[in-house]
Amino acid sequence: MKQWFTKLHDKIEKSDKSIASLEVLFYDTAQSILNEKILKIEDIEIELTEIEFYFYDSKSHKDPFVHQDDLLRDTHNYIYVHKKAWQRGGAGITFGDGVFLGSILMRGIKHKNSYFAGSATVKKYLASLIDSNITQHEELQDYFDKHQKDISLVSSTKKDFKVFTSYRIGLNRDKSKEYADAKYRFVREDYLDAPKDENFKSYANLKNRTKLL
Numbered sequence: 590m591k592q593w594f595t596k597l598h599d600k601i602e603k604s605d606k607s608i609a610s611l612e613v614l615f616y617d618t619a620q621s622i623l624n625e626k627i628l629k630i631e632d633i634e635i636e637l638t639e640i641e642f643y644f645y646d647s648k649s650h651k652d653p654f655v656h657q658d659d660l661l662r663d664t665h666n667y668i669y670v671h672k673k674a675w676q677r678g679g680a681g682i683t684f685g686d687g688v689f690l691g692s693i694l695m696r697g698i699k700h701k702n703s704y705f706a707g708s709a710t711v712k713k714y715l716a717s718l719i720d721s722n723i724t725q726h727e728e729l730q731d732y733f734d735k736h737q738k739d740i741s742l743v744s745s746t747k748k749d750f751k752v753f754t755s756y757r758i759g760l761n762r763d764k765s766k767e768y769a770d771a772k773y774r775f776v777r778e779d780y781l782d783a784p785k786d787e788n789f790k791s792y793a794n795l796k797n798r799t800k801l802l
Contacts (some may be wrong), residue, residue, distance in 0.1 A: 592623065593742055594665040594684045601689070608771045612754075620752050622693070627684070627745040630668075631736060633718050634745075638704060638780035639697025641757045642773040643681065643742040644781070645690040652768045654760050666741050669714065670730040678726065679708025680715065682742060683767045696758070697780050697795065702761035704783050707794025710716035714790075751778040753801035777802055 591599075597618050628635040644656035655661065660669045662685040669692055671678030681692035693772050697706045698714070716723040723729050734742060738758040753776045759770040764770060781801065785792040 591624065591643075592666065593618070597684055597691075600684050601644070606646055608767065610651075611644065611650070612643075612772045615644075615773055616752070616754060616775065619754075622742065623752055623775065623777045624748045624750055625744060626742045628695075628698075629739075629741055629743050630715070630719065631739045633715075634700075635715070636699040636745075637695060637697070638699050639695075639706065640775050640776040641694040641696060642775075643690075643692045643694060644773075646688075650689075651772075653765050654757070654768060656692070657690070661685050661689060661692050664737075665691075667737060668733045668740055670726045670733065671708075672701055672726055675709075675725055678712065679710055680729070694757075696726075696738070697776070699780065702788060703788045704780055706780075706791045708791070710791045710794055736750045752776065753778065753802045754783060755797060758796045 600614045604614060611661040617713045622640065623637055628637060633756045643652065644650055656671065658669065660667070661683055664683045665685055667683045668680050669683050670680045679694055679696070684691035684693065694708055695711045696708050697704065698711050700714070705711055712729070716729050719732055723732065739756050754772045755774050756770050756772055762769040781795070781798065783789050
């Protein structure tokens with residue numbers, strides 16, 4: 590059976606790589622990831638509840654918001670940590686194919702009945718589960734480098750939540766209105782509907798709720 594990233598590579602290769610085409614195939618992939626998979630980091634199991642796709646192809650999809658890092662081109666099913674101050678930036682699951690760059694930013698997760706929102710919050714929470722002494726992006730990336738074989742999106746018990754979509758959060762439309770307005774963000778229904786209580790950490794970080802379609 591093909592891995593999720595191989596299926597995504599095949600869909601991208603067969604598409605014209607336009608924003609309209611990628612909105613559809615990213616939605617299909619998001620449906621599968623949010624409802625049928627979990628992120629495993631050694632024995633830690635995480636449900637993804639809010640994700641954003643970042644894809645760059647030098648010939649046909651020059652998204653200026655994609656980080657130009659070799660890890661996004663040369664790895665897949667792996668975690669890339671943003672090279673920013675610890676209080677900012679997040680982490681994404683890569684889907685590069687050796688030519689194009691690809692990453693799925695984790696903006697929201699569920700772990701042991703608690704929700705966590707915001708890319709930096711998610712990154713720091715993952716770090717706390719791995720090693721409470723990790724406080725820098727280099728340290729977290731180093732951990733992922735050393736444990737690459739223990740990191741993967743894997744199949745889980747299938748769920749049937751609706752998935753909503755909108756444009757990605759925090760992008761400068763002056764840089765590119767076309768790509769800033771692309772509907773490459775996907776949010777799971779239960780996470781969107783979860784109440785503001787002790788089981789939803791950083792509730793305010795779930796942005797633009799009313800703009801989700």
